[in-house]
Amino acid sequence: MDILKVLSRGIKQNPKTKTTTQQATTTGSAIPSAGAIVHPQLFHDPVGSILPSRGKKRKRRKDAVASASASAAGDNEKDADEDLSDVDFFAEPKAKKPIPAAVRATEEEKPKKQKNRVLDSEGCKGILRSHRLKFTVLSGLPPAPVEDEEPKKKKKKKSAKAKEEEAAKKKKEEKKMVQLFPQPLTAFGQLKYEYGLNATLADNITRQGFRVPTEVQMGSLPLLLDPKIALEGQKLELEEGQEGGVDFLAVAPTGSGKTIAFLIPAIQGCLRRRAERGGEENVLEAVVVAPTRELATQIVNEGRKLAIGTGVRVVLMKRGLRLACEEPAVAAKADDKEEESSDEEEEEPEKPEEEVEPEEEEESSDSDSDSEKPAEKKKARRDQKDKPIARVDILVTTPKILLNFLSNDGTLTTVKKTLPSVRSLILDEADVLLDPIFRKQTMAIWRACTSSSVSLTCWSATMASNVEEIVVKHLEKRARHHLSPRPLIRLVVGLKDTAVPNITHKLIYTATEPGKLLALRQLLHPVSAPDSGPPLRPPFLVFTQTIERAQSLHDELKYDIPLEAGGSARVAVLHSALSDSVRSKIMSRFRAGEVWVLITTDVLARGVDFAGVNGVVNYDVPTSAAAYIHRAGRTGRAGREGGVAVTFYTKDDIPFVKSIANVIATSEKQAGKPATEGTVQKWLLDALPTVTKEDKRKLKIRGVESRRAGGKASITTKSSWERRREHNRAQAIEASKRRKHLAKVGPKKGEEEGEKGDKGEEWGGLDD
Numbered sequence: 151m152d153i154l155k156v157l158s159r160g161i162k163q164n165p166k167t168k169t170t171t172q173q174a175t176t177t178g179s180a181i182p183s184a185g186a187i188v189h190p191q192l193f194h195d196p197v198g199s200i201l202p203s204r205g206k207k208r209k210r211r212k213d214a215v216a217s218a219s220a221s222a223a224g225d226n227e228k229d230a231d232e233d234l235s236d237v238d239f240f241a242e243p244k245a246k247k248p249i250p251a252a253v254r255a256t257e258e259e260k261p262k263k264q265k266n267r268v269l270d271s272e273g274c275k276g277i278l279r280s281h282r283l284k285f286t287v288l289s290g291l292p293p294a295p296v297e298d299e300e301p302k303k304k305k306k307k308k309s310a311k312a313k314e315e316e317a318a319k320k321k322k323e324e325k326k327m328v329q330l331f332p333q334p335l336t337a338f339g340q341l342k343y344e345y346g347l348n349a350t351l352a353d354n355i356t357r358q359g360f361r362v363p364t365e366v367q368m369g370s371l372p373l374l375l376d377p378k379i380a381l382e383g384q385k386l387e388l389e390e391g392q393e394g395g396v397d398f399l400a401v402a403p404t405g406s407g408k409t410i411a412f413l414i415p416a417i418q419g420c421l422r423r424r425a426e427r428g429g430e431e432n433v434l435e436a437v438v439v440a441p442t443r444e445l446a447t448q449i450v451n452e453g454r455k456l457a458i459g460t461g462v463r464v465v466l467m468k469r470g471l472r473l474a475c476e477e478p479a480v481a482a483k484a485d486d487k488e489e490e491s492s493d494e495e496e497e498e499p500e501k502p503e504e505e506v507e508p509e510e511e512e513e514s515s516d517s518d519s520d521s522e523k524p525a526e527k528k529k530a531r532r533d534q535k536d537k538p539i540a541r542v543d544i545l546v547t548t549p550k551i552l553l554n555f556l557s558n559d560g561t562l563t564t565v566k567k568t569l570p571s572v573r574s575l576i577l578d579e580a581d582v583l584l585d586p587i588f589r590k591q592t593m594a595i596w597r598a599c600t601s602s603s604v605s606l607t608c609w610s611a612t613m614a615s616n617v618e619e620i621v622v623k624h625l626e627k628r629a630r631h632h633l634s635p636r637p638l639i640r641l642v643v644g645l646k647d648t649a650v651p652n653i654t655h656k657l658i659y660t661a662t663e664p665g666k667l668l669a670l671r672q673l674l675h676p677v678s679a680p681d682s683g684p685p686l687r688p689p690f691l692v693f694t695q696t697i698e699r700a701q702s703l704h705d706e707l708k709y710d711i712p713l714e715a716g717g718s719a720r721v722a723v724l725h726s727a728l729s730d731s732v733r734s735k736i737m738s739r740f741r742a743g744e745v746w747v748l749i750t751t752d753v754l755a756r757g758v759d760f761a762g763v764n765g766v767v768n769y770d771v772p773t774s775a776a777a778y779i780h781r782a783g784r785t786g787r788a789g790r791e792g793g794v795a796v797t798f799y800t801k802d803d804i805p806f807v808k809s810i811a812n813v814i815a816t817s818e819k820q821a822g823k824p825a826t827e828g829t830v831q832k833w834l835l836d837a838l839p840t841v842t843k844e845d846k847r848k849l850k851i852r853g854v855e856s857r858r859a860g861g862k863a864s865i866t867t868k869s870s871w872e873r874r875r876e877h878n879r880a881q882a883i884e885a886s887k888r889r890k891h892l893a894k895v896g897p898k899k900g901e902e903e904g905e906k907g908d909k910g911e912e913w914g915g916l917d918d
């Protein structure tokens with residue numbers, strides 16, 4: 151197993167070697183660490199119709215055999231899969247025999263510079279449906295006629311029936327929402343010839359080995375690069391001079407390539423406006439916000455690979471970095487006040503203990519900002535003013551560190567500087583950035599982007615409807631202050647919110663916590679003898695609920711791997727209480743394949759891409775369905791097959807397992823697995839208790855209560871009886887020492903008999 155090679159993301163494929171699919175299938179090792187991308191697209195359903203040719207309508211034929219996916223990107227993908235090393239994306243088509251219109255319509259690459267070849271609406275529908283892409287306009291359409299006020303009054307007294315009615319109404323409204331069928335991107339080659347993508351950027355995409363666009367790229371790239379072309383013939387008319395086109399919200403499975411889907415338009419936007427300005431200077435055009443430092447660093451690396459040779463600088467926000475900004479934010483003050491006050495009305499954030507981390511401080515851990523004296527702080531600020539402005543086009547940041555810069559005083563409440571040059575704000579893992587944990591910080595950054603033409607794009611594998619509502623509300627508010635509103639378009643790939651379809655899911659019940667540790671050891675066993683086969687091959691990630699549990703699980707497992715196989719160096723732990731430098735070292739070791747088992751918390755649950763991770767173990771049950779989706783999605787990246795997600799649950803977890811079991815059932819349904827063969831049988835689903843909304847909320851914030859403190863907070867194989875015995879023994883030793891000490895020196899002044907007696911009573915004696 152060559153895990154050393156496959157863990158890093160974006161490995162450049164040697165064009166001379168035939169690896170990938172062939173290797174994986176011939177060795178029978180279709181697992182992520184085998185390096186194979188069988189197919190980066192998750193869905194390619196037959197739609198039962200031959201696609202019509204571009205620009206020409208054709209009647210649907212019921213008996214048509216060709217599936218849209220096969221005819222769209224599929225044929226070319228098949229070729230690519232058969233012999234990736236020989237693919238020449240810019241070559242003339244080899245086939246001499248006439249190519250069916252359906253295939254022609256979606257051919258991978260053509261050297262002819264044929265601009266604006268648009269598919270007719272049936273053609274678009276066919277491809278979009280076969281890839282399960284659904285576009286809906288969430289806002290920005292002409293306002294619908296206002297209904298009478300009565301329903302508002304009724305809202306106050308909400309009975310269960312009223313709630314049901316409201317939900318049904320919402321569903322109805324959703325159905326009524328305007329659906330769009332924009333032009334899909336069926337091959338990366340189209341970007342250059344049809345959407346005017348910068349040639350160097352286009353080459354960088356090819357050079358990275360991306361051959362077939364994933365679904366989310368297929369749907370989003372045309373719309374974000376040139377909405378006019380993408381929306382040709384659609385119900386949505388973009389107003390003249392509406393720079394930035396559309397606001398966009400994408401919900402697509404984990405590992406489906408959302409990062410390059412937002413980076414390509416961001417880089418292209420920088421290049422386009424640079425050309426318009428006629429200068430070479432770097433102007434801060436785009437800000438990408440991500441919830442954790444690990445994810446932000448990864449986005450920077452991806453961005454830099456795409457921007458090679460373009461002159462676009464993708465930079466990670468650091469403490470002390472000076473950005474081009476406006477200060478004081480006179481113009482933004484009025485807006486700030488109004489919007490801030492409305493943010494305050496929103497629910498006060500409660501912090502989950504070790505959810506997606508509410509974030510880091512500075513680059514090096516040797517300076518402690520809290521301990522800095524005011525004079526030193528002033529000096530640091532003066533020094534910063536003297537620093538030159540950083541040359542940045544695309545800034546990637548976590549919310550807090552950018553807000554530290556914008557608020558100037560470390561309070562993170564008032565934005566004192568603005569970023570007027572920013573034209574694109576990108577929220578990666580938008581649902582968590584707009585969750586109460588980060589909401590105020592994210593909103594403050596959004597307010598700091600004062601340009602009237604700033605576009606917002608939100609990306610995640612999960613997006614609750616309340617998050618969409620927040621986006622809609624704030625976009626409408628901004629539109630009141632600025633120019634004409636832009637439409638907000640939502641793209642959903644697959645089923646909204648619910649699935650990780652391309653991996654195997656396992657739910658394992660153990661009655662007790664020590665039983666769980668034993669079960670994990672059984673999974674780990676193949677680590678010490680990598681060829682002993684299933685069930686789980688390294689490398690894999692193990693998720694726990696809290697930092698304390700991650701740490702103690704690490705203590706338990708670190709000597710499980712024999713010295714000859716690398717010993718304790720093969721097991722590592724990563725959580726937000728570690729310094730940035732330690733965290734990044736562990737990340738590098740894991741990517742390099744030196745670490746086989748990485749024990750962590752939800753800090754690595756989102757966004758982080760380790761291409762060759764074979765499995766995910768939810769040692770502690772995830773605290774929500776969304777958390778499950780993101781954790782499980784660390785394996786099976788880019789359509790890789792053979793990934794496994796194992797979830798342990800104990801008695802304490804039973805009340806919360808249903809939402810996870812539902813995700814598993816939906817994932818398997820999407821993957822086409824018959825219900826009878828599913829991981830979660832219907833009787834189990836029916837038997838599991840349904841969790842109330844309030845309990846779900848509590849669980850999301852606090853996790854399973856019993857694991858937060860006391861015996862179950864730490865992880866050990868010892869039974870509770872053994873632990874109690876150990877505890878008592880320790881107490882007995884301490885009490886004996888105390889007695890000896892007292893016998894020597896006598897009672898301390900003021901130490902009363904009663905007190906001693908009380909202390910003595912704490913010790914319950916040995917149980918045996």
Ligand SMILES: Nc1ncnc2c1ncn2[C@@H]1O[C@H](COP(=O)(O)OP(=O)(O)OP(=O)(O)O)[C@@H](O)[C@H]1O
Nearest residue numbers: 190360362363364404405406407408409757759788
């Ligand atoms: N068109 C493509 N073909 C093959 N691989 C791709 C393609 N696009 C992206 N990838 C690869 O897929 C992997 C996952 O991409 P990415 O991290 O962007 O996923 P994501 O959708 O952001 O996932 P998550 O929701 O977990 O954040 C990366 O290793 C990336 O290089």
